[in-house]
Amino acid sequence: MRLFRKKADLQNYVQAKRNQGLTIGFVPTMGALHSGHLKLASQSIAMCDVTVVSIFVNPTQFNNKNDLEKYPRTIESDLEKLSDVDCDAVFLPNLEEIYPPNGTTKYYALGEIETLFEGKYRPGHFQGVCQVIDKLFFIVEPDKVFFGQKDYQQCMIVRKLISQTPDFRHIDMQIVPTEREENGLAKSSRNMLLQDEEKKLAPAIYEALVYIKANMKPGKVNEVLQHTTNALLAKGFKPDYVAIANADTLEPISDWDGSTPVIALIAAFLGNVRLIDNLILNTSS
Ligand code: AMP
Numbered sequence: 001m002r003l004f005r006k007k008a009d010l011q012n013y014v015q016a017k018r019n020q021g022l023t024i025g026f027v028p029t030m031g032a033l034h035s036g037h038l039k040l041a042s043q044s045i046a047m048c049d050v051t052v053v054s055i056f057v058n059p060t061q062f063n064n065k066n067d068l069e070k071y072p073r074t075i076e077s078d079l080e081k082l083s084d085v086d087c088d089a090v091f092l093p094n095l096e097e098i099y100p101p102n103g104t105t106k107y108y109a110l111g112e113i114e115t116l117f118e119g120k121y122r123p124g125h126f127q128g129v130c131q132v133i134d135k136l137f138f139i140v141e142p143d144k145v146f147f148g149q150k151d152y153q154q155c156m157i158v159r160k161l162i163s164q165t166p167d168f169r170h171i172d173m174q175i176v177p178t179e180r181e182e183n184g185l186a187k188s189s190r191n192m193l194l195q196d197e198e199k200k201l202a203p204a205i206y207e208a209l210v211y212i213k214a215n216m217k218p219g220k221v222n223e224v225l226q227h228t229t230n231a232l233l234a235k236g237f238k239p240d241y242v243a244i245a246n247a248d249t250l251e252p253i254s255d256w257d258g259s260t261p262v263i264a265l266i267a268a269f270l271g272n273v274r275l276i277d278n279l280i281l282n283t284s285s
Pocket of ligand 1: 029187
C-alpha cells in the first residue's frame with residue numbers, strides 16, 4: 001500500500017495508473033476507521049482497479065471547535081486496517097496541502113437542502129464538506145466514489161456537487177448501506193467517545209428508527225414522531241431532530257400519502273456526543 005502526503009505525488013501516481021487504462025475508486029474519510037469505512041473501501045476494491053482512501057479531519061466542516069479538537073485520531077491503526085483490506089493508496093495530507101494559506105474560499109449554491117437537518121443544526125457544515133470534497137475530487141480525479149448512507153444528507157449534497165460541477169459529472173457515486181453493531185448502533189468514529197453507560201443506551205436511536213418504520217401509516221406522522229422523541233428523551237438523549245422526510249428532496253413530511261419514498265432521520269446528543277442515523281422507510285418500487 002502506498003502512502004502519499006503531497007497532492008502532486010498522489011496525482012502522479014493516479015495519472016500513471018490511468019495511463020495504463022486502470023479505473024480509480026476513491027473513498028474520502030476523516031479516519032478513526034471502523035468496519036463501515038472498510039466496507040466502502042472493500043466495495044471500491046471490488047469495483048475498481050485502483051482504490052485511494054483519504055484520511056483528513058476537515059476543519060471547515062466542523063461548526064464546533066470542541067468537536068474538532070476531540071475528534072478521534074488513530075492513524076497507525078487506520079493504516080494497518082487499510083493495508084489488511086489491500087487498499088492501494090492512502091492520501092494523508094496536512095492542513096496546508098488542502099488549504100494553502102493564501103487560498104480562496106469557494107461558496108457552493110446548494111439550495112434549500114443546506115437549510116435542513118444537519119445544515120440547520122450545523123451551520124456551514126455542508127459548505128465545508130463541499131470545499132474538501134471539491135479539492136479531493138480535483139486531486140484524485142476518480143471514476144467512482146464511495147459514500148455511506150449513514151450520512152444520507154451528505155450523499156445528497158455530494159450528488160448535487162457532482163451534478164453542478166462539469167469536471168465531476170462523469171463520476172459514478174456509489175452509496176453503501178450503513179454498517180451497524182450487532183445491537184443496531186450505526187458504526188461511527190464518534191462512538192469511541194461514548195462512556196460505557198452511554199454505549200449501552202446508544203442503540204435506542206436505531207430502535208427508534210425501527211419503531212417509526214413499523215408504525216408508519218399514511219396520514220399524519222406527528223404521533224409516531226412524538227412517541228419516539230419521548231422515548232429518546234426518557235433515556236436521556238437530547239434530540240436535535242426526529243423527522244420523516246421525502247427521501248428524494250429531504251423536505252420534512254407531516255402528512256404521508258402512503259406512496260412517496262420517505263426516510264426517517266434522527267440526530268441526538270448522548271452526553272457530549274452527537275449521533276446521527278437514518279432508515280429508509282419505503283422505496284418507490
Ligand atoms: P467520516 O470518516 O465520518 O467522514 O466517514 C467517511 C465515509 O464513511 C462517509 O461516506 C460516511 O458516510 C461513511 N460511513 C461512516 N460510518 C459508516 C457506517 N456505519 N456505514 C457505512 N458507511 C459509513
